[in-house]
Amino acid sequence: MKTWQRRTLGILAAGGGAVGFAASLALLFTRSNPLEWLVCIAVTTLYAWGIWCGVKLIEAQPGAERSNFKYWLVQIPAFSSPIIGYFLSSGFHVTASIQFSPLKLNGDFLVGSKFNYSLMQTDQPVVVGVNVFALAIAMWLGSQIRRQLPTGSLRPDPLRETT
Secondary structure: HHHHHHHHHHHHHHHHHHHHHHHHHHOOOOOOOOOHHHHHHHHHHHHHHHHHHHHHHHOOOOOOHHHHHHHHHHOOEEEOOOEEEEEEEOOOEEEEEEEEOOOEEEEEEEEOOEEEEEEEEOOOOOOOEEEEHHHHHHHHHHHHHHOOOOOOOOOOOOOOOOO
């Protein structure tokens, strides 16, 4: 991976994670429902992990691509329903989604971090979407990881015996 690519993705993860961490922490203190506290704590933890992943990538530490790959995978799905809804982005997102009732196609983009959730809100429509930017980054990181491994797989080689 080139230095500018590593730094750009690291800044998106660490910077976006820091913005998201601060916003989710502020949201945590305004909630009164224990279930919402758990959701906010989980999101705050995800953003803290994003900061760690980004710093790891900026510093070119071993395994940084693999941890960032997983962090970007968490950002791909976007969905909502009357029971549960979820969307998380860190640093930047371009999202395409479809709403089923009434049928509607949506697109959205943002420079910054964003998190939406819903729990047991019967007025929420059924929406399924994909963060296209996170999907592209995850696919690219996956290809970078495969290039580093001699087998071309995403799994590391098993330990070998030496004689």
